[in-house]
Amino acid sequence: MRVALFVTCVTDTLYPGTGRATVALLERLGVEVDFPAAQSCCGQPQFNTGYRREAEPLVRRHAEAFRGYDHVVTPSGSCAAMVRENHPRIAARSGDAALERAVAEVAPRTYELSEFLVDVLGVTDVGAYYPHTVTYHPTCHGMRTLGLGDRPRRLLENVRGLELVELPGADQCCGFGGTFAVKNAAVSAAMGADKARNVEGTGASAVCAVDNSCLMHIGGTLSRRGSAVRAVHLAEILAATEDGAGHGSGRSTRDGMGRNAR
Known part of the structure; x- marks a missing residue:
């Protein structure tokens, strides 16, 4: 099973600890995670503000970056929704049949983290410990x-x-x-x-x-x-686990994930 992490720009820029936690969690569950370095913004800010044509190049870039993976996992409900709901609409309006095919391959395989855990991996107990x-x-x-x-x-x-x-x-x-x-x-x-x-x-x-x-x-x-x-x-x-492994908040960190995600 080939799985890619779509980290999102907010997480990459401001909360890299979330991206690292996602990888640590998935690897603990036996999932090997790739990080396509070509990924960037999914185009949600442009699309939601009315700049739909300006979002099209980002849709194209996203579909290319995540082509060929069995599943794409993201720690963001809003970005997962953008890819699944709006990328197909943008592709359909582009008049580019190749883009439509590329998006049709990637969009349905994109999951928000909890969806992937419950629906694909079939787990609800991930072995976490968080005494709060x-x-x-x-x-x-x-x-x-x-x-x-x-x-x-x-x-x-x-x-x-x-x-x-x-x-x-x-x-x-x-x-x-x-x-x-x-x-x-x-x-x-x-x-x-x-x-x-x-x-x-x-x-x-x-x-x-x-x-x-x-x-x-x-x-x-x-x-x-x-x-x-x-x-x-x-x-x-x-x-988070009882020995502290896998839990490190990156909320105040600004190092991003970039090409060194793994």
Whole structure:
């Protein structure tokens, strides 16, 4: 089984620890992971802002970079949704039959991490240990576009030492929304404040999600409020073990993954 990691630009640039945790987790489960160096942005910022033609070269680059793999795994619900839902639409409008064929090969084989673990590998207990109280925020793309359902929760429920607590208003958007946060900063900040208050109200020491973009927004809001609650990606929790192997948050690291991912 040939598996490639689509790390995403947010993770590569700001949260490389999540990418490393994803690789550590998958390799612990017996999966050999490749990192195609030609990968770049999936085009989601351009597409969501209305620059659909400008997103086309990125779609083409993505399809070429991940051609030939049995599965493409990404620690991002929003980027998985972009590839599966919107790359085929962009390819269809391009008028390029070769691009359509290339995208048709890659898009259906792209999985968000929890989907790959539960649906492809058939596991919900990955041998993780994380002795903290955690609340889970289901991100909009993961919940509404991919339909992740209870997959992330099932994985968290099987982590030893972890106490999972319910998040009030869990189905409400955190307010990030990519360029929405830039164009509608006041509304975005207000939504983020509502989410942060709900997170704090759970008494959890960490809030977990499948998207670093949402965690960046929630975590930043919590930090500005002086909260001790940490924003932690699902991959980092699942990679954590009792001996500390596989768990290293890269939230404050800026080294990226680049060509040295492995």
